[in-house]
Amino acid sequence: MVTIHHYMILSAILFFTGVFGVLYRRNILVIFMSIELMLNAVNLSFVTFARYTQSMDGHVIAFFVMALAAAEAAVGLAILVMLFRNRSTVQADDLRLMRD
């Protein structure tokens, strides 16, 4: 019998894999994909609780998150391409014009 606990643990594992990716990796593309993974993990828990409470509000919220992720992907990737054009690097550590 699958319980909420199963889904929540899976969601937590996915989420913290994403956290680890954001903190550890220096490649902006990978950081970007880690953020997508985190959003996705949150969606999973929304849907799980929607199933538990038998109300579809969670589905609507998850839909909004997906729409947000799409907007974020479009803008983020455009910024990334511009950065690469101007600085020709995708390493987050190299992008510190404001620092020194």
Add this chain to the structure above:
Amino acid sequence: MELHLIGLGKAVFIWGLSLTMIPVLIWFERKGSAFIQDRVGPNRAAVLGVRLGGFIHNIADVVKLVMKEMLVPSHVNRWYFVIAPFLGITVVLFAFSVIPWADNLRFSDWNIPMQVSTLNGGVLFILAITSLNVYGIVLAGWSSNNKYSLLGGLRSAAQMVSYEIPLGLSIVGIFMVYGSVQLNEIVRGQGELLFGFLPRWGIFVQPLGLILFMVAAFAETNRNPFDVPEGESEIVAGYHTEYSGVRFALFYMGEYVAIVLASAMIATLFFGGWQVPYFPTEKLVAHAPVVLKILLGAGTVVSLVAGLLCLGYDKRLGHWGDLRDQEGKILAVVAFVACAAHLAGLVFLWGKELPAWGLATVATAAQFGAFIGKLLFFCWFFIWVRWSLPRFRYDQLMRLGWKSLIPLAFANIFFTGVVLVLIDRFRS
């Protein structure tokens, strides 16, 4: 248990159908292009003297492709290079699971839907699955590790993402008119009559939607006039430059299966799917004996005429010097046997009462025939367009998608909504 068996049978049936359409399409392409360019086309390959107007040529083709070496160049990313061809075709085959090919088969206490899955999301599921289709091409282009292939993959990715939007938006009008996204429900909604004489097909209520959908479907299947990802005059052969043998054949099979899927969607959404015009399911079942007699009688007459025509086909007698000289006679014998079988069936069933399942099956067969007829027409339409129109330039293609199709699709949705509201007001 029985339900599982029926589901399995249906899955095997629709996959078999979509895969058997591939040789038919190749034959269409070969003979159709020959017809359009005023050539003869393939006419040599034969099995026991039977050439079937070049159809047997497909077998020779398959044998050639299987026998060829599957070359893996040394500079490619091996793992992706090998799996890429399989992705495209498997993904498209999944999408067939929601295509209905007849109305529910109803007799005694059975009610079997004639589609593998009655998923509530129907059309959206097809859109979702076909949006995965791009990965095969992108992977092939990237893993080939060569500039032209990469360009092909890039072009394909941009094109597919761009044209998915008009593809999805153009059928929103259909959803609004028929009030469902379930394909079977949409087809059922197309069985009524408009103004009392016109079938309520998608083409008559959504003509602009049909045009938009067709253009977008051509782009999604990477067919001419939108086949820039493999544009051989610009980038060698695009994403499949480095492929050979069966892997190369898989790309072609994937493309043809995608065409079959697009044709099935056009037929289902805009041309009434399995609806026989003016004959809704109840009427078909009620008149099943007559329908059966008409079908068998037509079969008798057609096979008789075909046999006589084959018998008279001897304009190059003695040209080949082998069994192919006798092809007309061989085919005539087959046709006469078919004619006799139809006639025997007609005589046997004359004046007999059909059981309930027999009536339902006859109606289903008639609807399936209508569906296949429409499907074949649109498959031919794809070939026809390919050999008639020149290829777009890449910037023209993007401009068409973003600046023409998408605004038109929005206008279509808006207009449909206004008309629906007005009709509603008018009635109440």
Add this chain to the structure above:
Amino acid sequence: MELIVFYILAALAVTGAVVMVTRRNPLNGAFALILSLVSVAGLFAMLHAEFLFILQILLYAGAIMVLIIFTIMLLNLSKEELREPPVGRIRGLIILVASLVGLLGFIRVFRGLPALQAEVDPAFGNIEPVGELMLGNYLYPFEIISVLLLVAVVGVVLLAKKVI
């Protein structure tokens, strides 16, 4: 039966996520992430969220990931450009431990939650009820999201275009 399917999908999702985080080449990572996203879509289907199952494949796997892969292929990074500066053993360890602690904390918080009830309304998660909710109760958020998408489109055009 349900449990077996769940474990298979969960294993695929976690594998995809871990591979995505650890591969150096982002293209490998992107394909691993697609695997993960599709497995989560399967989990949505198991949770009777049919609409979200379709959207997950259509939007995430079919659109967002294609966009990301398109960008990766467009940049076409060389091996040197992909080499990342070393994070440092201590910092790496701290990050790993922090993630693990967070994960364990999460798992502790959610211990002992009840099982999911077996029976569910057949219309649950279908397109019609979700759509009605979206355009009824959540009308304003829905409209705001559409404005946000419009702003994103305009912003991307502004960013990407050299001469306007």
